[in-house]
Amino acid sequence: MIGRLNHVAIVVPDLAAATAVYRDTLGGTVSEQVELPLHGVTTVFVMLPNTKIELLHPLGEDSPVAPFLEKNPSGGMHHICYEVDDIYAARDRLVAEGARVLGDGEPKPGAHDKPVLFLHPKDFCGTLVELEQV
Numbered sequence: 476m477i478g479r480l481n482h483v484a485i486v487v488p489d490l491a492a493a494t495a496v497y498r499d500t501l502g503g504t505v506s507e508q509v510e511l512p513l514h515g516v517t518t519v520f521v522m523l524p525n526t527k528i529e530l531l532h533p534l535g536e537d538s539p540v541a542p543f544l545e546k547n548p549s550g551g552m553h554h555i556c557y558e559v560d561d562i563y564a565a566r567d568r569l570v571a572e573g574a575r576v577l578g579d580g581e582p583k584p585g586a587h588d589k590p591v592l593f594l595h596p597k598d599f600c601g602t603l604v605e606l607e608q609v
């Protein structure tokens with residue numbers, strides 16, 4: 476069911492500094508900052524030949540990544556995103572398998588304006604998983 480790795484997301488305490496690390500130190504190609512109020516994050520994407528890195532910073536008062544940053548003040552890996560062909564079929568299959576979908580279970584437009592869902596880390600080897608329909 477899961478397809479390509481779309482991105483790995485890292486929460487960072489300073490988005491400009493993290494962008495500089497990926498652009499200047501690692502020589503990566505980085506995007507502009509994009510605010511996603513629906514998800515409570517500001518993002519920068521690092522474009523790699525085979526996937527992307529998503530740098531995340533809290534946006535707004537109740538950002539879902541704010542508690543993560545409190546627990547990990549220097550930042551850290553937050554989630555991995557796999558591509559699926561049909562997000563509703565993927566969700567229904569996972570729910571039937573007993574996996575927990577976060578939030579209200581309805582896909583929302585993600586960083587690329589494509590529908591995304593998040594899956595409970597305890598059901599997936601301790602890692603928060605994002606599914607994106609491509």
Ligand code: CO
Pocket residue numbers: 482484529554556586605
């Ligand atoms: Co993501």
